[in-house]
Amino acid sequence: MAKRSAPEVNAGSMADIAFLLLIFFLVTTTIEVDSGIQSKLPPPVPDEVEPPPIKQKNIFQVLVNQNNQLLVEDELMEIKDLTEAAVAFLDNGGGEGPAACAYCRGDRDPASSDNPDKAVISLVNDRQATYNMYVTVYNELVRAYTILRNREAELRYNETFEKMYMRYKEWPETEKETPEYEKLGKQVDEIRDLYPLKLSEAEPQEG
């Protein structure tokens, strides 16, 4: 029998079908943003409870006004200097006696915070401030804590806190019973306790 080549299939319309599907997916789906700044709200407090007293020197006052200007400890500040100022405040370690801080490496200025456990950053923003500014300020303050935690983790365990935490979070589900996992968890908690994130948001002021 004579050899006959198979007739060519016309695939021209296949592209059209594929395009239709493609366009359908383009329209109905979104690329999800799956990251964000974690935060915890304080639980609602009953009215009659008095807030615990905090020494004025342990508070780092950050204000954002309606013109998106930043007022830190009663002084105008550029946002790029905020992290540095927050680090200096948290790491000051000016306390004496039981409030002393052995691992702080700040100036030990008696007028600034006693130790990172006592230090509180208070963020007050005007209602008219933009969300852009708010997120940026919040981000910079969280970064101050991250810098300090990284430094401490690097000293103790030769690894940045961010990497340790990432490892901890992405530990395979099947190996969570191992002692290594528990050890890492303890280390993460330890670093976190050395520099606990104390960021208080007071009620914003009417603008």
Added chain:
Amino acid sequence: MSKFKKQKSGDLPAISTASLPDIVFMLLFFFMVATVMREDELMIENRLPTANQVEKLESKNKLIYIYIGKPSPQYQKTFGTTDVIQLGDKISSVSEVQTYVNTKRNAMPEDIQDEMMVSLKVDSSSKVGQLTDVKQELRDAMALKINYTAKKGDPMRNVKQ
């Protein structure tokens, strides 16, 4: 000369388009893998800010989304041009936040109800006022784990004009 002319005068051979579907299918698969179905139809503007201290969000079934922003142009006649809150796929008022969160929480399986997290998707140009009201409502609803959803990137891009 005429010999050559004859050869050239023939029809152009058809260009094979057989590989075109392959290319389009490749694109299609990329989009199918990289994207997710739209959860809520957004009725507001929602450009998220950038930040570099971000963490990965919890898995989707533990998340509740709240959007804040200006209504998009086609809704500005009905809802004005000031910031509004969108819950699910409709624009709501602040007082509805608690009910919404509680309904969503009750719809979750019981063992993950404690791990529920609220993802706040706030337009970067909106004001903080609405957000504060929402946060106050969330406190009252005992939904304390929140997340300012943001893109990964340099936060200084937010403030640059």
